[in-house]
Amino acid sequence: MRNTRINKHRHCQWILVSFLLAGLGFPLSGYGQDARPDSAKDTAARDSGSVKLQRFVSSKNMDSLPVKLLSHVPLSTLQQVLKGNAAGVYVQETTGEPGTSEQSMLIRGLPMPLLSRKDIYQAQPAVYLNGIPLIQDNPFMFDVQRFDYLPIGTATSLLSAIDLDNIETINIIKGGAAAGVYGPRAANGAIFITTKNAREGLSQITFNSYYGMTQKDQVIPANAKNESDFRMPFYQKFASPADFDAYPGYLRDVTNENYYGPSNWTDLYFKNSPVHTLNGSITGGTSRSNFRFFGGNSTNAGNADGTKLDKYTASFFINMLPLKWLTVSSMINANRMERDRNRSFRDRFSEMQYVPDLFSPISPNKLIYGNLLKDYETSSIDRNKNNSIQGYFSLTGKLNNLDIISRIGFDYNEGLRDVFFPSTMLDGNNYVSNYFGYNQRFIVENTVKYIYDINSAQKLNLEAGHSFQADVNKYNYAYGYKGSSDYIRINVVNGDPKNDQYLLPKDFIVYRFTDRQKANLSSLYARATYEYNKDFSITAVARTDGSSNMQPSAKWFFSPVISADYNLKSVWLKNNTVFSKLMLSASWSRIGNLLLTDRFAAGPQYNVDLGWSGSPAFYSYGGFGTLSRPYNQGWVGYDIPWSYVQESNLGIDAGFFDNRLQTRLELYAKNNKRMLLPMPINAESGYTSAYQSGMDVNNSGAELILQAEVLKGRQFNWSSSFNASYNRNKLNALPGGVSEILIGTQKLVVGQAIDKFWVLKTDGVFNSDVDVPVNPQTFQVLNYKGVPFRGGDPRWKDLNGDYTINEADKVALGNYMPKVSGNFSNQFTYGNFGLNFNVYFALGRNIMNQAVANRFDFINRKGQNDISSVDEITFWQTNFDASKYPVYNPWSAVQSYRSDQDIFIENGSYLKLRSASLSYDLSKVNFFNPRKRLQNRFVVYMTATNLFTITPYSGGDPEVASYTGVDTGYGLSMPKTYILGIKVDL
Numbered sequence: 001m002r003n004t005r006i007n008k009h010r011h012c013q014w015i016l017v018s019f020l021l022a023g024l025g026f027p028l029s030g031y032g033q034d035a036r037p038d039s040a041k042d043t044a045a046r047d048s049g050s051v052k053l054q055r056f057v058s059s060k061n062m063d064s065l066p067v068k069l070l071s072h073v074p075l076s077t078l079q080q081v082l083k084g085n086a087a088g089v090y091v092q093e094t095t096g097e098p099g100t101s102e103q104s105m106l107i108r109g110l111p112m113p114l115l116s117r118k119d120i121y122q123a124q125p126a127v128y129l130n131g132i133p134l135i136q137d138n139p140f141m142f143d144v145q146r147f148d149y150l151p152i153g154t155a156t157s158l159l160s161a162i163d164l165d166n167i168e169t170i171n172i173i174k175g176g177a178a179a180g181v182y183g184p185r186a187a188n189g190a191i192f193i194t195t196k197n198a199r200e201g202l203s204q205i206t207f208n209s210y211y212g213m214t215q216k217d218q219v220i221p222a223n224a225k226n227e228s229d230f231r232m233p234f235y236q237k238f239a240s241p242a243d244f245d246a247y248p249g250y251l252r253d254v255t256n257e258n259y260y261g262p263s264n265w266t267d268l269y270f271k272n273s274p275v276h277t278l279n280g281s282i283t284g285g286t287s288r289s290n291f292r293f294f295g296g297n298s299t300n301a302g303n304a305d306g307t308k309l310d311k312y313t314a315s316f317f318i319n320m321l322p323l324k325w326l327t328v329s330s331m332i333n334a335n336r337m338e339r340d341r342n343r344s345f346r347d348r349f350s351e352m353q354y355v356p357d358l359f360s361p362i363s364p365n366k367l368i369y370g371n372l373l374k375d376y377e378t379s380s381i382d383r384n385k386n387n388s389i390q391g392y393f394s395l396t397g398k399l400n401n402l403d404i405i406s407r408i409g410f411d412y413n414e415g416l417r418d419v420f421f422p423s424t425m426l427d428g429n430n431y432v433s434n435y436f437g438y439n440q441r442f443i444v445e446n447t448v449k450y451i452y453d454i455n456s457a458q459k460l461n462l463e464a465g466h467s468f469q470a471d472v473n474k475y476n477y478a479y480g481y482k483g484s485s486d487y488i489r490i491n492v493v494n495g496d497p498k499n500d501q502y503l504l505p506k507d508f509i510v511y512r513f514t515d516r517q518k519a520n521l522s523s524l525y526a527r528a529t530y531e532y533n534k535d536f537s538i539t540a541v542a543r544t545d546g547s548s549n550m551q552p553s554a555k556w557f558f559s560p561v562i563s564a565d566y567n568l569k570s571v572w573l574k575n576n577t578v579f580s581k582l583m584l585s586a587s588w589s590r591i592g593n594l595l596l597t598d599r600f601a602a603g604p605q606y607n608v609d610l611g612w613s614g615s616p617a618f619y620s621y622g623g624f625g626t627l628s629r630p631y632n633q634g635w636v637g638y639d640i641p642w643s644y645v646q647e648s649n650l651g652i653d654a655g656f657f658d659n660r661l662q663t664r665l666e667l668y669a670k671n672n673k674r675m676l677l678p679m680p681i682n683a684e685s686g687y688t689s690a691y692q693s694g695m696d697v698n699n700s701g702a703e704l705i706l707q708a709e710v711l712k713g714r715q716f717n718w719s720s721s722f723n724a725s726y727n728r729n730k731l732n733a734l735p736g737g738v739s740e741i742l743i744g745t746q747k748l749v750v751g752q753a754i755d756k757f758w759v760l761k762t763d764g765v766f767n768s769d770v771d772v773p774v775n776p777q778t779f780q781v782l783n784y785k786g787v788p789f790r791g792g793d794p795r796w797k798d799l800n801g802d803y804t805i806n807e808a809d810k811v812a813l814g815n816y817m818p819k820v821s822g823n824f825s826n827q828f829t830y831g832n833f834g835l836n837f838n839v840y841f842a843l844g845r846n847i848m849n850q851a852v853a854n855r856f857d858f859i860n861r862k863g864q865n866d867i868s869s870v871d872e873i874t875f876w877q878t879n880f881d882a883s884k885y886p887v888y889n890p891w892s893a894v895q896s897y898r899s900d901q902d903i904f905i906e907n908g909s910y911l912k913l914r915s916a917s918l919s920y921d922l923s924k925v926n927f928f929n930p931r932k933r934l935q936n937r938f939v940v941y942m943t944a945t946n947l948f949t950i951t952p953y954s955g956g957d958p959e960v961a962s963y964t965g966v967d968t969g970y971g972l973s974m975p976k977t978y979i980l981g982i983k984v985d986l
Contacts, residue, residue: 061175061587061649061666063087063705066721067167069827069836072917072941074210074275074979076300076309078127078159078191079103084823084840084914086172087666087703087723089189094962095971098300099160099309099339101137101151102971104963107174107189109699109727110817111645111672113754114963115743117148122596125173125189126182127159130331132390132409133185134158135441138473140597143633144513147350147867152477153435154339154384154415156309161335161388162193163313165208165279166294169194175649175668176589180541180561181465183523187593187645195333197317198283198290207280210943210981214303216270217973220878223364224251224259230882231858238792238889248862250360263364263876268373273301273308275977285319292317303975308340327396337386343376345870346970351419354481356427358869359862364876372425381420381489388413403449414438419479420489430483432490432508437475444468461529467522474516480508517598520548535571538564549595550642551603557642563587563649581655581662586648593643593672600640600676600691605630634678635690643674643693660709669700677735678743694735697754701727717829724822729753742807745900746964749812756812757848757965760805760901761797765886766790775803784894792889794896805894814905816965819844823914832924837916842959847908849955851969852880853899859890860897872970880954899966908965910951910958917943937985945977 063086075081076098082105083091090109094102104120111123118139127134136158141151171192173179179186228251235244250259279296294315301308315333322328341347345362349355362369376382394407417435445467452460483489484507525543541561548555569582599605606627651666673696678689703725711718731754734741740749747758766772768791773782781788782798784805789795799809825838854861854868861869885903888896919941951958957973 061173061178061651063089063172063174065170065172066825067164067170069825071165071208071983072836072919072943072981073164073915073945074212074277074300074943074977075164076160076298077103077157078162078193079105079157081164081170082172082191084723084821084838087705087822088174088701088725088727089172090725090727090817090821090842092963093960093974095342095960096957096974097302097305097307097342097972099156099311099337100341101155101157103157105191106817107172108668108670109701109729110697110755111188111670111699112675112695112697113677113731113743113746113748115678115746116142117151117963118142120963123188125191126185127191127193129162129193129333129390129411130195130392131407132392132411133441133443133469134390135411135413135439135471135473137415137437137439138517138596140473140515140517140599141437141475141477143515144477145350146353149350150347152351152417153437153475154386154417155341156337156339156384156386156415158386158388158413160309161311161313161337161386163279163294163296163298163311165277165296166195166281166313166315167193168196175587175666176561176591176645176647177539177563177585177587177649179591180543180559180563180589181463181525181527183525183543183545183559184521184547184557184592184594187591195315195317195331196281196283196292196294198285198292198319200285200287200290202283202290203285204283205280205986206283207984207986208981209276209278210941210979211274211276212943212977212979212981214273214275214301214975214977216272216303219266219270219874221263221266221364222876222878223261223263224256225254226878227251230855233887234890237887238891240891243891248360258363258365258368261365264366265364265369265873265876268366268369269873270304271306273303275299275301275979277981279313287321289318289320291319301975302342302972304972305342305344306340307342307972310338312336325398327398328394329396330391330393332389332391334389335387339384339386341382341384342972343373344872344970346867346872348421349867349870351433352421352426352431352479354426354429354431355867356429358871361871361875362873364873369873375422375425379422379486380425381418383416383418385416386413387416401451401453403447405447405449407445409443409445411441412438413440418490422486424486429481430486431479431481432483433477433479434490435475435477437473437477439474440472442470457533459531461527461531463527464525466524469521469523471519471521472516473519474514476512476514478510478512480510483508518548519598521594522546533570535567536565538562545592547592547594547642549598549601551601551638551640553639554641557592557644559589559591559644561587561589561591563589578656579654580657580659581653583653585651585653588648590644590646593645593675599633600636603636603638605636607633629686631686632688635681635685635687637690637692640676640691640693641674643672643676646671646673660712662705662707664703664705666703667701668703669698671732672697672699677741679735679738679741692735694733696732697729698732699727699729701725715831718826720824720826722822722824724820726820727817728819729755729817747807747810752812753815755815755817755965757814757816757846757905758807758810758900759813759905760794760809761799761811762794762886762901762903763797764795765888766793766795773798773803778803787893789894790889790892792896793892793894794886794888794901796901810900811902813902814846814965815844816846816848816908816961818842818909832921834919834921835917836919838914839911840914841909841911843909845908846965847906847953847955847958847961848899848966849904849906850899850966851955852885853897853904854969855880856882856885856888856897857890857895857899860895874969879956884954906954907952908958908961910949910953912949912959913947915943915945916947917941937983939983941981941983943977943979943981946974947976 065085079091082089088108090106092104105125107125114120121139173186173190254260277298281294283292285291296313299310313335317331320328390411392407392409397404415437419433421431423430447465450462488507523545527541529539531537543559544556546556564586566584568584569579573579607630610626610628647670649668653664655662674693675695676691676693677695679692681687681690706722709719731748731750734750766789772789780803782803796805820843823838823840828835919939922938955967959974960971961967
């Protein structure tokens with residue numbers, strides 16, 4: 001891809017200063033683990049982002065997670081840690097497979113329509129680790145893929161590398177008042193993670209380990225008799241003699257033991273799998289110098305298909321105080337992840353971009369399926385590895401009321417995947433692929449803070465900073481077919497480098513792809529906070545950002561933020577004994593939104609490809625390298641402006657009865673404006689669409705948090721917390737003033753929500769041809785897009801009365817985003833015992849049960865040999881009630897069992913007991929001297945997760961639908977996990 005660089009003339013002096021200070025180290029303005037101690041005697045590194053939030057904006061627009069309560073729960077990714085534990089944060093997992101990248105986080109609603117998997121990347125919040133904004137995989141790798149399933153490469157969530165036992169705090173930035181100084185990186189919100197660090201006088205050794213297992217699912221297996229019994233009523237009612245002649249061979253022969261024999265595949269697919277964690281840390285030092293080292297290993301496993309994630313973590317921190325006014329801090333954090341992926345046909349075929357004969361599914365017989373698994377284990381290769389490293393070096397100088405902070409930070413991660421499938425798995429054709437990709441980020445930033453005491457009642461906090469961020473994303477990818485032997489599992493080139501044919505493949509027909517893009521971001525900001533007697537404060541932030549991913553006419557964007565706090569308790573209720581806290585806050589913000597790719601910066605362009613349908617990125621014609629317009633990707637024009645997020649927020653914090661009951665209520669209205677959307681264009685241009693600015697989406701809602709100490713006694717204590725979020729989205733505008741548009745299978749209508757299902761309404765079935773209505777004016781028979789309805793076809797409602805069923809007759813039904821989501825948790829302690837449990841809920845949510853639609857649509861699915869016709873081994877189970885659905889003619893030309901009709905839209909609300917943990921604190925027991933408590937902490941705990949789910953949904957696990965609310969049936973369920981662990985602090 002073409003890269004454009006930022007024009008840095010406007011701020012060359014700032015950048016020069018930045019690089020001069022970089023020789024000494026720096027902090028990143030608005031983020032970071034500020035290593036300056038709270039006092040000269042305390043060298044513990046602290047998260048400066050957290051300090052700023054507490055000092056300037058209190059708790060508004062920010063939530064802190066109960067990390068200590070979560071430390072006994074076996075969670076494999078950051079997304080699972082956040083799920084339900086912070087108001088306003090919605091996490092969607094599409095599968096229970098551990099470590100997969102198929103997980104998303106949305107803060108305060110859905111900011112844009114999800115038209116493809118690329119879009120979910122654009123909607124994610126920033127994640128900061130000790131102040132370093134982590135760089136993630138870039139969606140530009142989808143450009144060379146034929147199928148929009150998983151991305152090429154490891155498809156492992158890079159956030160899986162974060163070890164929960166190494167975390168001190170997790171703060172969620174949700175609104176503009178808190179995100180203002182972080183700029184466009186935090187336009188969709190931000191997650192701030194601070195790891196544990198050294199501190200003065202703390203010499204400690206910690207150890208945490210647990211072992212356990214995931215519980216396999218119990219299903220009802222089926223064989224060919226069950227499938228034949230399901231299909232036969234349709235054949236008896238609607239099939240012609242030719243249709244009976246085409247009855248599938250694997251169902252026709254009842255003597256075929258491979259299909260009509262025992263269905264005993266489940267023990268090979270569903271298994272109880274071990275999980276474990278083993279980690280520890282060493283902390284030591286003095287008031288002038290201290291350190292902390294952390295190391296750990298953990299294994300998370302799924303309950304099916306041999307899925308597993310192994311990860312290794314090592315972190316080192318050192319803080320020094322060479323001078324009374326100067327603090328030096330540094331960190332190195334390294335991770336390694338290895339993931340065993342699922343062995344599904346769909347994911348394998350999408351990786352190969354090759355679909356073999358799919359007429360007959362895999363046999364449910366244990367011997368047949370076992371032979372396939374044996375090929376996976378002995379003859380194939382599928383290695384997934386991810387390595388990452390982050391670090392910083394910072395200097396913090398404190399002179400009276402002046403702080404000068406300077407820091408260098410970096411983040412680097414790489415993914416490697418090697419694949420080989422033998423010819424025995426591919427109809428006599430073998431396959432090989434190799435992927436190597438990396439993402440790197442380098443940041444230089446400097447901050448100056450000054451506190452000016454106007455008088456005893458008034459204070460002015462001033463802050464200014466500059467940052468420069470440089471990103472690189474790159475991948476190399478190659479795949480090949482028809483190797484000369486299954487014993488050769490790598491792509492080998494000719495051995496003589498002097499030979500002109502040296503780089504030509506020797507053993508495979510190989511296709512190679514590579515892409516690289518750079519992005520630079522230069523930012524300036526200033527912040528001022530006026531405080532009066534701690535009763536009132538007002539904060540203003542001004543920020544300007546320049547991005548190389550924007551066009552020359554719109555490089556820079558100005559982001560203003562204003563917020564205020566008013567302490568109602570101290571002003572109006574000073575002597576009131578009921579209220580212990582009452583704070584009112586309000587804010588308004590406008591923050592620019594970064595583009596993830598450099599394609600729009602280049603304007604009209606050529607690509608190094610000459611693709612065609614089904615093969616989007618071949619790079620030559622007749623053996624010659626070619627350039628062509630990116631017709632399939634859409635036209636990129638001129639004068640594309642920044643999109644931005646404009647948000648208003650009103651909140652109230654209250655505490656009652658000496659803060660034994662605390663609550664916070666926030667109301668917000670968030671508008672994502674000037675977003676890009678591919679709009680229809682004249683077919684004569686050759687382009688499929690043209691990108692235009694002007695799409696506006698509104699998210700409005702409320703967030704409620706309650707925390708209570710219900711009982712507080714000498715032996716028994718009970719504390720409880722509850723959070724709930726309500727959110728609704730609405731499309732306010734489309735580019736060019738258009739009122740509605742159809743893109744793929746999604747319809748966007750101004751004034752409607754963007755997460756609606758647009759489906760046909762069903763009103764029974766036409767029993768015979770004479771039941772089909774006829775237009776009395778034209779004598780035209782009711783038709784579906786020109787195809788007349790016949791007896792046995794569904795009676796879809798003709799809403800506009802034109803006797804033609806098409807997109808105009810679809811209605812908006814349901815929402816795939818929940819209207820209300822949240823969590824209810826309780827903590828009980830009695831003596832040395834502790835019991836914690838939390839319940840997660842997502843209400844007012846719908847799911848399209850495409851898995852059932854596919855089962856009924858067996859004629860059309862088998863009539864086309866593509867990846868949508870894949871039947872996994874899980875095909876052979878009884879998991880739906882066919883009697884609840886109408887009987888249509890599956891041979892109908894209108895495709896009677898298409899998924900875009902209301903009979904397949906179900907209530908997807910659910911309530912799940914996510915975790916329950918019982919612990920016993922042995923440090924409170926001294927068997928040698930009962931009157932004296934042990935100084936060290938020693939806790940034994942047992943935890944179970946995903947114990948039960950309450951839902952009206954008739955399909956599988958309602959938690960694992962796709963990003964757009966479609967249950968394809970491919971996702972693994974969230975596993976029940978049971979562990980026994982010990983945690984020691986010496």
